[in-house]
Amino acid sequence: MQIHAVPVLNDNYVWLIEGEQGQCAVVDLGDATTVLAAIDSLKLTVQAILLTHHHTDHTQGIHAFRMRYPVPVFGPALEAQRFVTHPLADGDIAHLPSIGSFSAWLTSGHTLGHISYITEGAAFTGDTLFSAGCGRLFEGTAAMMLASLDRIATLPDATKIYCGHEYTADNLRFAQYAEPDNQAIAQRISAVAEAAASGLPSIPSRLLDERQTNPFLRIRTPSLRQAIEAFAGSQLNDVEAFAMLRRWKDEFDGLSPL
Ligand code: ZN
Ligand code: FE
DSSP states (O other), X not given: OEEEEEEETTTEEEEEEEOGXXXXXXXXXXXXXXXXXXXXXXXXXXXXXXXXXOOHHHHTTHHHHHHHOOOOXXXXXXXXXXXXXXXXXXXXXXXXXXXXXXXXXXXXXXXXSOEEEEEXXXXXXXXXXXXXXXXOOSSSOHXXXXXXXXXXXXSOTTOEEEESBXXXXXXXXXXXXXXXXXXHXXXXXXXXXXXXXXXXXXXXXXXXXXXXXXXXXXXXXXXXXXXXXXXXXXXXXXXXXXXXXXXXXXXXXXXXXX
């Protein structure tokens, strides 16, 4: 299995998962033209589309794309009904011959029905787990998002994380602000800047990198927990600490809290 990044829109990634004999699956589809051009130049045959959630920047290319490739659209059973031909509930598996099997995990929080696709050695996490961050809580609760991230964190260290946006550099700025003494964050900031200077994506990361640098996977780390509680001005349980960290980052990013 070979995975190609197709940058679309401002900072979205569409992922092309190439299996045997040029068969491929497309993860999310924020833009048809760019993705069709990439498929042509790689000489791939499209077998299916895998959708993570209903937001426009992940779905608006589907209609135009299916004019040329009328393939099945796997996606969240709980949302995106107008795009999805093959709804997946938590635990369902999309079997794509000569590409692989993809387990749908309900990873709500960013949206209520968001799913992540888990396969051997890789996870397509959409807008749930970002590199060095996580999606904003547009529809779900902090408790949902924490449970979703905790579940992804049960995967092996070497799992590659393919997320929906190139936010890594911005996310690491906040990560370093929240954990100024974390050397792994400092190292990743340099590595990501080097990749960007060569025009390369920062994605995928390994789950191990996320464990070491992503504050949203680290709320139980005592030093970070203390910093979150200092920001809050009180002691917090896990869900409260996660919610407060999310709010802290939104404020840091200059976003209004939801
Ligand atoms: Zn989204
Ligand atoms: Fe998005």
